[in-house]
Amino acid sequence: MNWIVLGYSLAGVLGLALVARWLRLGESRISSEAQARETAEQMLAGFVAHGALLGTDGNAALVAGNGAIAILKRHGAKIAARRLVAPLGLTQAIEGVRVETGERLFGGVLLFGVVADEVRALEASVGRASGVVVTLH
Numbered sequence: 152m153n154w155i156v157l158g159y160s161l162a163g164v165l166g167l168a169l170v171a172r173w174l175r176l177g178e179s180r181i182s183s184e185a186q187a188r189e190t191a192e193q194m195l196a197g198f199v200a201h202g203a204l205l206g207t208d209g210n211a212a213l214v215a216g217n218g219a220i221a222i223l224k225r226h227g228a229k230i231a232a233r234r235l236v237a238p239l240g241l242t243q244a245i246e247g248v249r250v251e252t253g254e255r256l257f258g259g260v261l262l263f264g265v266v267a268d269e270v271r272a273l274e275a276s277v278g279r280a281s282g283v284v285v286t287l288h
Contacts, residue, residue, distance in 0.1 A: 180209035181223060181230065187212035191221035194232040204273050206247060207264030213250065215277045222250060224260045233257055237274045241267050 181187050188200035191214040202215040214221040220235045233252055240251035247263040248270055262270070 180225070181205060181212050182209060184212070187214050187223055190223060190230055191216065191232055194223075194230075195221055195234050198234065202273060202276050204262065204265060204269055206262040211260045211262050213262065213270060213273055215273050218277065220274065220277055222252060222260055224257075231257065237277060239270065239274060241270055243267050 181190070184203035184205050187203040187205055191200050191203075192198050195216075197217075198214075198219065198221055199217045200214045200221070201217075204213045204215075206212060209225075211222070211224040214223065218236075220237065220239065221232055222235055223230050223232050225231075233254065235250075235252060240253070242249040242251070242259070243266070244261065247261055247265045248267050249259045249261050250270065251259045
């Protein structure tokens with residue numbers, strides 16, 4: 152193999168990577184609670200958001216809505232969403248809290264930097280907003 156061709160190929164790949172980074176292509180970070188609420192409303196039919204809880208790394212969010220909770224997570228260059236109903240299956244980890252979705256393909260979602268009490272408070276707000284009484288144990 153010719154070393155000059157290899158050098159040009161490597162330079163081309165690095166150049167394309169820099170252009171993609173400069174244009175922020177493929178960046179799907181959830182940057183704010185407002186963005187999380189808006190994304191949930193756009194992705195889930197009939198969902199009206201009233202509160203959100205965002206992981207500190209921007210990879211996942213929980214959004215409280217009308218009788219349900221939306222869970223958002225980064226999935227490649229896009230954001231994926233699912234609708235969940237209370238009570239949520241939670242596992243407290245060192246990094247944060249893991250929310251189990253019950254879907255094998257979607258999997259559990261880690262909310263980095265969030266504790267279970269914050270998730271339970273968001274869950275309770277769904278019950279209050281929809282008129283449903285939720286009893287927490």
